[in-house]
Amino acid sequence: MSQEDNITNSHAEKAGFWRERFPLDAVAYFFKKKNVPMHRHSIWYYLGGMTLFFFIIQVGTGILLLLYYRPTAEAAFESVQFIMTKVQFGWLIRSIHSWSANLMVAAAMIHMFSVFLMKAYRKPREITWVSGVLLFFLTLGFGFSGYLLPWNTLAYFATKVGTEIVSVIPFIGHDLLVFLRGGEEVTGATLTRFFGIHVAVLPMLVTALLVLHLLLVQVQGMSVPPSQIEISARNKPMPFFPYFLLRDLLGWLVALGVLIALAALFPWELGEKADPFAPAPPGIKPEWYFLFMFQTLKYIPAKILFMDGEVLGILAFGLVGLFWLLIPFIDRRPEERRSSRWFTAFGWAAIAFIIVMSLIAYVIPQTF
Amino acid sequence: MEKEKSGLDRRSFLDYFLGGGVVALIGSVFFPVLKYIMPPAIPQAVQNDVVAAKANELQPNAGKIFRFGNKPGILVRTPEGDYRAFSAVCTHLQCTVQYRDDFKHIWCACHNAHFDLNGRNIAGPPPRPLEEYRVEIRGEEVVVIRKA
Secondary structure: OOHHHHHHHHHHHHOHHHHHHOOHHHHHHHHHHOEEOOOOOHHHHHHHHHHHHHHHHHHHHHHHHHOOOOOOOOOHHHHHHHHHHOOOOHHHHHHHHHHHHHHHHHHHHHHHHHHHHOOOOOOOOHHHHHHHHHHHHHHHHHHHHHHHOOOEHHHHHHHHHHHHHHOOOOOOHHHHHHHHHOOOOOOHHHHHHHHHHHHHHHHHHHHHHHHHHHHHHHHHOOOOOHHHHHHHHHOOOEEHHHHHHHHHHHHHHHHHHHHHHHHHHOOOOOOOEOOOOOOOOOOOOOOHHHHHHHHHHHHOOOEEOOEEHHHHHHHHHHHHHHHHHOHHHHOOOHHHOOOOHHHHHHHHHHHHHHHHHHHHHHHOOOOO | OOOOOOOOOHHHHHHHHHHHHHHHHHHHHHHHHHHHHOOOOOOOOOOOEEEEEEOOOOOOOEEEEEEEOOEEEEEEEOOOOOEEEEEOEOOOOOOEOEEEOOOOEEEEOOOOEEEOOOOOEEEOOOOOOOOEEEEEEEOOEEEEEEOO
């Protein structure tokens, strides 16, 4: 018996308990074999894991906030105030939850656009793309539902406008509005509903989709962008375990540092308690990831032909969202090894549009 | 083998029968759930008039939000000293409007909507004018009345 066999056997004995109960060898084999292709765009492979990291932070801090938060119109604002002023490190936990939410949306956005531009949605990764886009929409849903929970003025009006936007959907719009608000108006019923959606419904959906998404990525391996196939073939791939994972962890450590610094230096403000009988405050605007839609809707005239401009704008955004979701079934060119320049151009145009509209919303004063 | 006489053979009959049963089962589970998540309508007593302010409360060129039932209303005293009252719910996306003494008209902060002192939408995205109310001065009180 060689020395190598001896080592393997002693490992086998130690792992014996688990080996009998779980296909540990298969898992170990999988991790040993998992490779990450190396090419000019390999850096973008870290963004999905980064999004996952912020998601984990959200779950942890979210559970901590649940210990003190009270989801009613009478107590919500006060309970968040209590967390921020009385509970030890409460300000830090809440601040991290808010900052990490924003960083998670940013990471997910960068991840999604990099995947789009690298055409990683092509066959057989259609479902990975679809589950990913749905995860992104759910992330925005988390942002929207969580924003109301402190029950402050900005959140109150953001929710009023956001749910009103839903009501323009043909046929079912009004029912959807009533469903979301728990009535005709934004009230305590809306708050309780959003709380349930934020801490139970969305986490359940995200967990299910996330398992599917990550499983598909593991089964199919990393996609190599069409332009990098030759370079990638020349380069030695990086073994995932431990080399890529260690780099992942380093990235997470840096992200944690940035997150803590932001949360400590710029604690998330609470604002003023919502008053349904106060005017909307000047300078009100949505969270940055909804800004581009907000700014676009401002430019659409009140009436286009016989329809309200707003309705057309919102329907157009809905259609673009659907197009985005179904991209792998529309853009069939890259899998046939042909260039799909129009889709690449569309991706860059979307990025430019989002950046320009968001910048305008920031730069132009709101009280003109 | 003898051919089935009826147009529907036994296999497809069973398939429809079972399929229909499954659909009915799913329907009977989800119908109550769907009905449950739609909140019941809570009847509101319709309020047709309200005391919006005291007679000497508002200076000319000022506005005030008041409660009209479960919705906000806005009482405006024009620079000339007249009273005007409207629903304070912007016809665009339902934010609450305010009186801007620098513009001398009504403005909504959410999407920069402007309404003149007759409630007409004069700039920005709103598709319709604000709902107008009647104003009556009864002794010391400014009363706002919903138009019939």
